[in-house]
Amino acid sequence: MNDAVMAHLSPKVVLEELKKHGVTHVVWLPDSETNWLYLLMKAEPSLHLVAVPREGLACSVAAGLAAGGKTPVILIQNTGLMESGDSIRGWLLGLNVPVVLMVGLRGWTRHGVTQDTAATFTEPFLNAFRISYYLVESDADASRISVAFEEARRTKRPVAVLVGDEYHGFNR
Amino acid sequence: MFYTADMLKVFQQHRGDAIVVPGRGGRHWINISTAPNLDVPLGDPAMGGHAAFAFGLALARPDRKVVIFDSEGDIQMGLGILLTIAEQRPANFYHFLLDNECYATTGGQPVPNAKNTAYDAIARGAGYPSAFAFDELEDFSRSLPGILGEPGPVFVAMKVHPEVENKPIGQRRKWMTRTREQVIKDLQQALSESRGRASVAQGA
Numbered sequence: 001m002n003d004a005v006m007a008h009l010s011p012k013v014v015l016e017e018l019k020k021h022g023v024t025h026v027v028w029l030p031d032s033e034t035n036w037l038y039l040l041m042k043a044e045p046s047l048h049l050v051a052v053p054r055e056g057l058a059c060s061v062a063a064g065l066a067a068g069g070k071t072p073v074i075l076i077q078n079t080g081l082m083e084s085g086d087s088i089r090g091w092l093l094g095l096n097v098p099v100v101l102m103v104g105l106r107g108w109t110r111h112g113v114t115q116d117t118a119a120t121f122t123e124p125f126l127n128a129f130r131i132s133y134y135l136v137e138s139d140a141d142a143s144r145i146s147v148a149f150e151e152a153r154r155t156k157r158p159v160a161v162l163v164g165d166e167y168h169g170f171n172r
Numbered sequence: 173m174f175y176t177a178d179m180l181k182v183f184q185q186h187r188g189d190a191i192v193v194p195g196r197g198g199r200h201w202i203n204i205s206t207a208p209n210l211d212v213p214l215g216d217p218a219m220g221g222h223a224a225f226a227f228g229l230a231l232a233r234p235d236r237k238v239v240i241f242d243s244e245g246d247i248q249m250g251l252g253i254l255l256t257i258a259e260q261r262p263a264n265f266y267h268f269l270l271d272n273e274c275y276a277t278t279g280g281q282p283v284p285n286a287k288n289t290a291y292d293a294i295a296r297g298a299g300y301p302s303a304f305a306f307d308e309l310e311d312f313s314r315s316l317p318g319i320l321g322e323p324g325p326v327f328v329a330m331k332v333h334p335e336v337e338n339k340p341i342g343q344r345r346k347w348m349t350r351t352r353e354q355v356i357k358d359l360q361q362a363l364s365e366s367r368g369r370a371s372v373a374q375g376a
Binding site: 025027048050051052053054056057059060061062063064065066067068069070072086087089090091094095096 | 212214216217218219220221222224225226227228229230231232233250252253255256259260352353356359360363
């Protein structure tokens with residue numbers, strides 16, 4: 001097995017990043033990449049999980065948590081990111097919420113032609129909203145999660161982490 | 173049906189030290205409230221998210237009552253948040269709904285199924301342990317102290333007169349006196365000062 005096949009993003013590493021940056025609440029809607037991470041988060045006493053039924057609502061919940069002095073993170077898929085456009089504009093950008101959005105990059109591949117429009121439109125969408133983003137594909141990229149948290153705090157803006165490990169996801 | 177401003181005047185008498193997110197009642201509340209630094213008048217950041225924002229605030233500050241004056245147009249857009257609120261059961265969350273049966277800020281067009289929706293029943297069905305409905309101010313006034321004495325989450329649907337705005341947005345009276353950023357800063361400062369006072373009192 002070569003290195004490219006071996007490389008993956010461990011949910012434990014992601015969880016450590018969240019704890020390192022003082023995350024108090026995970027506002028989320030499950031996607032195919034996050035189930036194992038969900039089990040770890042559920043067992044972590046310092047995290048409060050808040051499940052929402054539509055991703056735009058995650059933005060306004062996170063804005064309220066931040067206004068009350070907490071440190072939320074938003075965990076959604078790229079499909080839901082795009083559904084959330086007006087909430088990102090009004091609640092996150094409009095209220096200067098320093099929040100990290102961890103976005104499952106459905107359809108992402110480094111090989112061949114990307115077939116899934118969910119992946120095709122993710123970066124243009126983020127660019128349209130002038131939201132910085134960092135691609136994280138394996139544990140070797142995990143420090144970029146810290147970069148995102150620090151940038152969000154410094155700029156008082158939402159910053160996205162694109163989780164480009166769809167095939168393995170967090171499901172091991 | 174009653175007027176939003178009349179209802180808010182009644183509410184003010186029982187507000188205590190609650191944080192108030194006035195939503196679309198903001199243009200009235202701003203002239204009625206006696207604790208503006210505990211108010212979160214945001215105008216309309218993005219429709220459908222007011223209740224979710226107030227709920228997030230309630231989770232963050234379980235030591236305070238958080239009161240939201242939501243609207244039926246907003247709640248129709250973000251109905252799913254009722255399920256999240258019911259699941260999380262914030263005991264400090266009081267969800268009031270101003271139902272004027274229309275989109276008042278766009279000229280008064282009716283919301284879907286304007287006259288035949290029981291929002292209290294929806295809230296109860298979503299899992300709110302307690303939900304009420306009022307169309308008479310007298311009944312509301314009589315019940316309010318008891319409602320605010322219950323543990324949340326509580327849902328209160330109210331039929332209010334539509335106060336339709338038809339002027340182009342640029343010609344409307346601007347009722348917000350602070351920027352959204354300032355509103356949040358003032359709230360955080362007020363909460364931190366009161367926390368400081370509580371610590372001193374405990375120490376003494």
